[in-house]
Amino acid sequence: MRALLVDRSVPGGLRLGEAPDPEPAPHQAVVRIAATSLNYGEIRYFVPSAPEGAVLGLDAAGVVVRAAADGTGPAVGTPVVALADGGAWAELCAVDTERLAVVPAGADPGAVSTVPAAGTTALRALHRLGPILGRRVLVTGATGGVGRYAVQLARIGGAHVIATTGDPEAYGRTLTGLGAHEVLEGPHQAGDTTVDGVLDLVGGRQRVDGYAALRSGGTLVAVGHATDGGETFPSGAFLGLDGRHERSLVTFNLAAEAGLGRDMAWLADRVAARELEPGVSWHGGWDKVAEATDALMGRRLHGKAVLDLG
Template identity: 35%
Template sequence: MKAVLPVSSTAGSIGDGAPVVLGEVSEPEPHDGELVLAVEAYSVNRGETFQLDGQLDRRWPGWRPGKDVAGTVIRAAADGTGPGAGARVVAHPPAYGWAERVAVPTAHVAELPDSIDAVTAAALPLAGITALRLLRAAGPVAGRRVLLTGASGGVGHYVTELAASCGAAVTAVSATAERGARLLELGAVELVTSVDEAQGPFDVALESVGGSSLPAALSRLAPGALLVWFGQASRVPVTLDFFDFFKGPLQARIAHFDYTSSDTTYAEDLAALVRLVSAGRLHPEIGTVRDWSRTGDVIAELRDRQVRGNAILTVG
């Protein structure tokens, strides 16, 4: 079968200077508790582009990208768990999803209703699960002021809509007003293009940019408030002078967040995201939809921050 591979593999190029190629691989052989699905659409995440660049040490021998997929089950799990053959599903495999077929643990799968197509579903897993778990880490947000940096990406759109629907007053930070315009429609009360423009104090800061963004967000916290650090999209390390705590908010806290740390299964969160979309309470922001032969082009656009929201590739 065909699959998208890192450039170290020998196959045909996908896009000029792309870090991926299209080639032939063996059919997936499911382990216990795994089903096989025919992939109809997948999402490209910025973290996967960093992995392809070698900037994140998350690979293993034979690694291929692909964590967000939607499609149809063609081989049910042998142990009887999970959806049966013919079921339409959204899934979050650990890798290998940029392919015609992929094996996925049934604990990482949720069924789809007819009202949700594969393109919409493929935008849900990593960004949606991250948003759900990030808000749980932040605690109750009803009536609280929330500062969200890096808000124009897929996670930011979900966090904004989910937090606003819970009664939070979200100040969203986006590199440009154009990239962040949709956030106001999703419920943000304010959109700024720099943390320096944000008027605190904030009860919660959700920080994903790194560099100078984190200390700037920290300085705008209310006494006893919480900053949750969940990414470093700028790829610039944070330099933090802890003596600033003496000048800043009393009893402020910093917590590191990793969406994989709270649970190693994703079925329940995927099912929750599917219910919210089906009920019209969550609206995935899909910035571009392309044929999977354009994967390299999409990766380049994500690196240049030309895509607002999720980037989806369709297979076949």
């Protein structure tokens, strides 16, 4: 089968080549991939550390061509979206049936391929905040794939949504269009103890400032780390004085989450119905993967990059 292979001798570290067809375990279905979306973390961290010739990739949308031998999961011919444990950047991919979700017939594969990593991360991270109806929720790094989903889902959940971006003038209209009530350059502009929850997708100084902005009982979910800098919290940051009682900082890892199929199905339905905007800002064939990875790594791409595997 054709696949994108790790090859650090070429621009972007990926080249189109041939790989063996996958051999599924009994609980896995084989999916013929129509589209896959790239995640910044995959390009920045996975490609540089993977063995040469490896086939990576988490996000996929396509059709089941071989049902799971154990009888679980959808039948042959079913359109699905999948969160793979690697291998999604290929014509065929074996996926655990618990990480497959049926999508509506006729749904755009490119749009729904953005759901598995970005959409489910945003949804599950928001769950960590508890009920958000009437609450103030801050999303840092809101122009990225996860951030755009988080802004929309927080608004659907009834929150007052505050989004941060490095360039509010350029992206403010986009974020308010997605549901943000306020668009700021960083959490420091929100003032102290003014939000009930934070989804931090950036790390570094924004994580520190986001935690400082929490009200008593508030929670910050540390989702991603796009910055090169670490976090240095000032002395006394974790004391419960002056309205800062019982604040929490929670870590998050999508790979440790169970039961994602149901969430992916719900999200894919919303995307197919145009109730959620997938935020695709680059879309092309997989022969153009170097162009897509260059835009991601250069931070010129705000949203998702989608490859058509045809």
